[in-house]
Amino acid sequence: MSMYKGESNARAAYLRKIKKRKIYVASTQILLLAAIIILWEVLARFKIIDSFIMSQPSRIVKTFVRMLSDGMLMHISVTCLETLAGFILGTVLGTLIAVGLWWSSFVSRVAEPYLVVLNSLPKIALGPVIIIWAGAGMKAIIVVALAISMIVTILDMLSGFVNTDREKIKMAQTFGASKSQTFLKIVFPSNIGRLLNTLKVNIGLSLVGVIAGEFLVSKAGLGYLIVYGGQVFQMDLVMCSVIILAIVAALMYRCVLLLEKYLKKFFNFTSV
């Protein structure tokens, strides 16, 4: 009994240590952020740095409050909407195309070099072409976001489909599985883990595409605010938009993590 107690004491100490470390890390993170903000503000107040060029935390907050009644929420929601559209379209279309390529090895052999070239090409370079084809507006921005996330999705999902455990496929075939049954019962479920990983990559890529698209052509969105702010030399607006963008990006990533957690539970992934 005493030994048992000794063990549980050691355990409690261990858990305390882990918790303590967690608190240290979190508090240091917060302090660091606070220190940067305070230093920035103080340096600007005492005119050591030029707040016209470097901006200033208090001015950023003021800008944010002013912008709240001047369409800031609209700009945020436009960027979110475009990102979400690019993300969903890119993932769905990319996966569907990967399915098609898996289905026909002839088509996939033919498409391979094109995909490799498209993948290494910076999709932003296609921006002007996309704008001319899709029209200067939200459509073009979504297409840019889609183009960036779709190609990666195709290549990644296809390599997952192709590398599905051959023994499992053979097992299904011994029961006489058709190609579509093999896909639905073996190949696709085997690659759910990969799809979930692709989602995480795609949300980031899609946001890159949207901001790049908004830089090129737009009348709304966080990317538009950043470019506009830069052009009229309103650094407060630029900084404010960048900070909001960082928060939006982090929140979107969080959402995808939550989605992943839910889907993993749904598909029973004990170890992916």
Added chain:
Amino acid sequence: MGGVLQVDGVGQIYQAANGEIEAIKEISFEVEKGEFISVVGPSGCGKSTLLSIISGLYTPTVGSVYINGSKVCGISRETGYMLQNDNLLEWRSVLKNVYLGLEIRRMLTPEYKNYAKELLKNYGLYDFKDKYPSQLSGGMRQRAALIRTLAVRPEILLLDEAFSALDYQTRISLTDDVYKILKREKKTVVMVTHDISEAISMSDRVIVLTKRPACVKSIHNVSFPDNEDFPLQRRNNPDFRRYFNKIWGELDVHV
């Protein structure tokens, strides 16, 4: 003629970019209903190819396979094929895994479902039906895979090194289990193995293949007294060694 399974002059030549490979050549034998046949041969000799041909997964280059007198072309509904790995799907519960063959063959009727559940009950897996494969031991996984194969009610069962992925102790005890299951379900079995002891402990006849291109070298009738007929008992019978030495002598084993 008259056996449930006839393999008639079957040969298989694989085409590859760098040439032809003749895997098996002129293999013929017959299997009676309820018989347990083992096929042994040096590794890489084409034993698995033979099973894939019997199941209808591959079409032989020459010769044919007949089941109950009709020629096999395409996947046969009369055979159940069990591979070396259990290949249980990690995202399905044990019960759903057992239903897989039924789903694929569109036979997921209450009758077949009940039969599958009955099998799970009889072979000690019913309490685990809602568990996932990762929660089962190696022996249980292999039994679940066997039940998945049996659930479609095949007349002939094809076992492809079905126990070799397991550790020695699990393998020995599972062999006993499986033997009892197959005898009770009155299945005709063709088992491919590289393990001569396994072949002798389970089979009525052992077919020895030559090295590639494989053909039938010899066929051995194996019989033990009726009251000592389970694999573990067979292994303790003095005749076991005798069979073993005879078959060992015929295998072209080069290390």
